[in-house]
Amino acid sequence: MSGATTLFDKLWQAHVVRSLGENLDLLHVDRHLIHDLSGARALTELQERGLAVRNPELCMAMPDHSVSSQPGRTLASSPFGERLGGGLRKMAEAAGIPFFGLEHPNQGIVHVVGPETGFTLPGSLLVCGDSHTSTHGALGALAWGIGSSEVVHVLATQTVRQRRPQSMRITINGELGEGVEAKDVILHIIGQLGVAAGTGHAVEYAGTTIAALGIEARMTICNLSIEFGARMGMIAPDQTTFEYLQGRPLAPKGAAWDRAVEYWRGLRSDDGAVFDREVTFAAAEIAPQVTWGTSPGQTLAVTGSIPTPDSFVEAEQRNNTEVALEYMGLSGGQSIAGTRIDRVFIGSCTNSRLSDLRRAARVAQGRNVASHVTAWVVPGSVQVKQAAEAEGLDEIFLAAGFEWREPGCAQCVATNGETVAPGERCVSTSNRNFVGRQGPKARTHLAGPAMAAAAAIAGEITDVRSFPPLGEAQ
Amino acid sequence: MEKLQLLQGVAAPLPRANIDTDIITPAKRLLDANRETMHEHTFEPLRFLADGSENPDFILNKPGYRDAVILITGRNFGCGSSRETAVWGLLGLGIRCVIAESFGDIFFNNCFQNSVLPIRLPAETIAELLAEAGDDQGNMQFQVDVASRTLTTPSGRSITFDLTADRQTALLEGLDEVGQTLKEDAATTAFQAQDRTARPWIYDLGTVD
Numbered sequence: 001m002s003g004a005t006t007l008f009d010k011l012w013q014a015h016v017v018r019s020l021g022e023n024l025d026l027l028h029v030d031r032h033l034i035h036d037l038s039g040a041r042a043l044t045e046l047q048e049r050g051l052a053v054r055n056p057e058l059c060m061a062m063p064d065h066s067v068s069s070q071p072g073r074t075l076a077s078s079p080f081g082e083r084l085g086g087g088l089r090k091m092a093e094a095a096g097i098p099f100f101g102l103e104h105p106n107q108g109i110v111h112v113v114g115p116e117t118g119f120t121l122p123g124s125l126l127v128c129g130d131s132h133t134s135t136h137g138a139l140g141a142l143a144w145g146i147g148s149s150e151v152v153h154v155l156a157t158q159t160v161r162q163r164r165p166q167s168m169r170i171t172i173n174g175e176l177g178e179g180v181e182a183k184d185v186i187l188h189i190i191g192q193l194g195v196a197a198g199t200g201h202a203v204e205y206a207g208t209t210i211a212a213l214g215i216e217a218r219m220t221i222c223n224l225s226i227e228f229g230a231r232m233g234m235i236a237p238d239q240t241t242f243e244y245l246q247g248r249p250l251a252p253k254g255a256a257w258d259r260a261v262e263y264w265r266g267l268r269s270d271d272g273a274v275f276d277r278e279v280t281f282a283a284a285e286i287a288p289q290v291t292w293g294t295s296p297g298q299t300l301a302v303t304g305s306i307p308t309p310d311s312f313v314e315a316e317q318r319n320n321t322e323v324a325l326e327y328m329g330l331s332g333g334q335s336i337a338g339t340r341i342d343r344v345f346i347g348s349c350t351n352s353r354l355s356d357l358r359r360a361a362r363v364a365q366g367r368n369v370a371s372h373v374t375a376w377v378v379p380g381s382v383q384v385k386q387a388a389e390a391e392g393l394d395e396i397f398l399a400a401g402f403e404w405r406e407p408g409c410a411q412c413v414a415t416n417g418e419t420v421a422p423g424e425r426c427v428s429t430s431n432r433n434f435v436g437r438q439g440p441k442a443r444t445h446l447a448g449p450a451m452a453a454a455a456a457i458a459g460e461i462t463d464v465r466s467f468p469p470l471g472e473a474q
Numbered sequence: 475m476e477k478l479q480l481l482q483g484v485a486a487p488l489p490r491a492n493i494d495t496d497i498i499t500p501a502k503r504l505l506d507a508n509r510e511t512m513h514e515h516t517f518e519p520l521r522f523l524a525d526g527s528e529n530p531d532f533i534l535n536k537p538g539y540r541d542a543v544i545l546i547t548g549r550n551f552g553c554g555s556s557r558e559t560a561v562w563g564l565l566g567l568g569i570r571c572v573i574a575e576s577f578g579d580i581f582f583n584n585c586f587q588n589s590v591l592p593i594r595l596p597a598e599t600i601a602e603l604l605a606e607a608g609d610d611q612g613n614m615q616f617q618v619d620v621a622s623r624t625l626t627t628p629s630g631r632s633i634t635f636d637l638t639a640d641r642q643t644a645l646l647e648g649l650d651e652v653g654q655t656l657k658e659d660a661a662t663t664a665f666q667a668q669d670r671t672a673r674p675w676i677y678d679l680g681t682v683d
Binding site: 014017018020021022024026028030037038041049051054057058066079080083084098100105106117119121123124129130131145146147148149150152153156157158159161163165195196199200226229231249250251252253256257259260263295316320413414415419432434435436437440 | 491492494496497500501502504505506507518519548549550553554555556557558559561576577578579580583584587588638639640651652655656658659661662665666669672673674675676677678679680681682683
């Protein structure tokens with residue numbers, strides 16, 4: 001092997017506590033995010049086993065999955081808010097873990113709050129009992145989702161046992177076309193590669209398109225890594241990363257900051273580093289995307305037509321298409337544009353950050369949500385909500401007829417009771433269009449925030465490029 | 475953790491790709507999650523009809539397959555959400571082994587935390603196993619021997635599967651990872667002491683206030 005190593009190699013190697021043989025390492029966990037869906041139970045299990053949280057200062061806990069997004073909400077506003085959110089507070093506080101409850105100015109979705117507080121840092125190894133933990137790789141962290149038994153393991157030992165995955169680099173070069181955003185890039189990639197292409201791989205995103213993206217857009221890309229099977233997605237930290245982090249409350253300060261940046265600058269794949277798999281895309285080929293089926297790989301350009309089962313050679317794919325079309329209430333061969341919708345959800349750990357809301361607001365400003373559509377905007381955190389309100393985005397959304405709600409996972413996973421009704425069709429900026437994801441028989445079309453806002457106004461799936469800004473929103 | 479050494483029984487064929495953990499455990503069932511009752515909802519969208527009654531077409535509702543201990547299924551089984559309730563549910567239904575061409579990585583890992591054995595086999599082999607499991611209304615007995623890493627089919631065919639030595643030992647002896655890692659705690663302490671000088675910013679977090 002040459003001396004050239006990948007970003008992934010460097011991140012992995014820096015965390016090996018001990019080799020356990022057979023490609024298996026015991027790795028140090030620098031950062032552990034804990035949420036309400038599994039947090040209280042894991043902490044209770046630890047207590048029952050007579051074990052303590054080894055490093056509570058390296059953890060951060062908050063309720064996001066089970067809490068209501070209703071304005072004026074309390075834990076009692078959702079069916080399981082008090083039990084799960086309240087339970088997490090009790091257990092986290094007893095263990096000395098920093099906890100951000102509903103009243104706290106830093107509450108939000110774990111994958112929004114980690115980066116925005118500076119808890120997530122380049123070169124850190126971060127885990128959370130949630131598959132979208134890959135989001136944090138956007139800052140150059142080695143981050144992945146773990147199961148609930150592993151959550152208990154991390155709490156007790158501050159380590160994780162992990163087999164070294166293979167490496168994969170996805171390079172995207174060139175300038176994105178008008179109306180094309182990070183969500184379209186990653187949906188396009190998943191559509192092209194298929195939903196299992198990343199299984200067993202740690203993915204690095206690179207290329208001029210990625211380098212030109214802001215950190216929040218990079219988070220959208222890394223967030224969806226798991227939707228093509230990759231537990232970890234990452235982007236080498238650069239000047240954009242350092243500028244994003246500097247001054248955030250938990251980021252290093254003063255001399256420690258300078259030292260950290262010097263270390264972080266070394267976190268990149270060396271020239272000549274070899275990956276187990278390499279794939280390249282051209283940004284110019286990517287159009288605004290929307291999914292038509294029940295898997296994130298079932299995506300197409302908004303200008304395209306829904307595939308017919310017959311268009312696939314493989315019997316399995318023909319069958320998958322047929323089943324998906326039936327569930328979605330669509331016919332193969334139709335244009336996806338013009339599909340009438342009932343709901344729009346702008347939010348989730350994929351697309352609920354300030355830049356996402358700005359893009360949606362730019363489309364919404366001076367227009368009105370179609371009368372038959374219920375459209376929600378759910379900021380990803382209290383910090384995002386306050387920043388959006390400071391620049392008047394809430395007023396733009398409210399004037400257009402959107403609901404402006406409180407931070408949490410909300411309708412992405414609907415564990416707070418905020419479901420899409422059976423048979424209803426929802427354009428959602430979230431990450432999964434699985435059967436029943438937003439509620440039993442709910443029909444989900446994934447898209448980016450601007451596309452979702454355009455759909456809310458048109459009352460149907462539509463090309464955002466025919467919605468030029470009418471106002472002065474940033 | 476419970477030991478898994480020798481498994482013998484019926485294998486249920488579920489030839490469908492990309493069965494995600496939202497299908498195995500719908501989100502609304504996570505809230506009440508407990509290990510003992512999770513199986514009541516496992517595969518809910520496939521297993522039950524809209525009125526809550528059993529879907530007679532779903533394999534685990536068919537006579538002969540209700541007591542299956544092995545599931546043979548399509549590629550990318552268990553993709554999606556990290557929810558370990560998916561494994562608890564399978565376990566509650568009595569499934570101790572899942573055989574597929576590929577699995578979601580997190581699900582695959584979660585299986586080993588719960589003494590469930592996921593076996594990866596090539597697509598052609600899966601197709602043959604599905605056919606064999608579908609014969610004779612499910613009265614055919616499969617056998618999985620963890621010690622010899624061998625799957626034996628009702629027709630007497632013997633198939634060796636991959637299983638790393640550490641996972642094999644953990645299954646055979648019912649070893650728990652937390653207990654094992656706690657024995658390494660001195661190594662973690664040493665790592666942190668050294669790392670603190672190299673990367674002090676990891677350990678010296680401020681507060682958000």
